[in-house]
Amino acid sequence: MNGGMVVNSYNEYKKRALSNTDVKKEYDALQPEYDIIQAMIDARTSQNITQKELSDRTGITQADISRIENGTRNPSLSMMKRIAEGLGMQLKLEFVPASVQNNECLISKQ
Numbered sequence: 001m002n003g004g005m006v007v008n009s010y011n012e013y014k015k016r017a018l019s020n021t022d023v024k025k026e027y028d029a030l031q032p033e034y035d036i037i038q039a040m041i042d043a044r045t046s047q048n049i050t051q052k053e054l055s056d057r058t059g060i061t062q063a064d065i066s067r068i069e070n071g072t073r074n075p076s077l078s079m080m081k082r083i084a085e086g087l088g089m090q091l092k093l094e095f096v097p098a099s100v101q102n103n104e105c106l107i108s109k110q
Contacts, residue, residue: 033071040068040080041069049087051069057087058082060079060082064079065083068083
């Protein structure tokens with residue numbers, strides 16, 4: 001239940017929540033962080049690499065990789081570079097005009 005109404009799906013809930021300007025502002029502020037986390041997870045899982053295997057490749061503890069992926073650890077730029085290298089990728093950061101609505105993933109293939 002959400003405010004006395006049944007929510008049929010996550011997307012419906014998200015659409016309803018983002019109609020609130022305060023929620024939308026916070027969501028937009030966090031979106032780049034969630035994008036990089038999702039890019040990291042997608043890259044790791046597409047290669048069928050476990051967090052432990054990525055840990056072995058990078059020297060970053062599995063616990064820290066887990067914390068990064070669940071959003072409770074804010075990694076340094078150098079740590080993200082090590083993760084990208086452990087995935088056989090390079091880290092790419094871009095500054096784009098603020099008017100760009102759909103931020104691209106920050107980890108890309110070489």
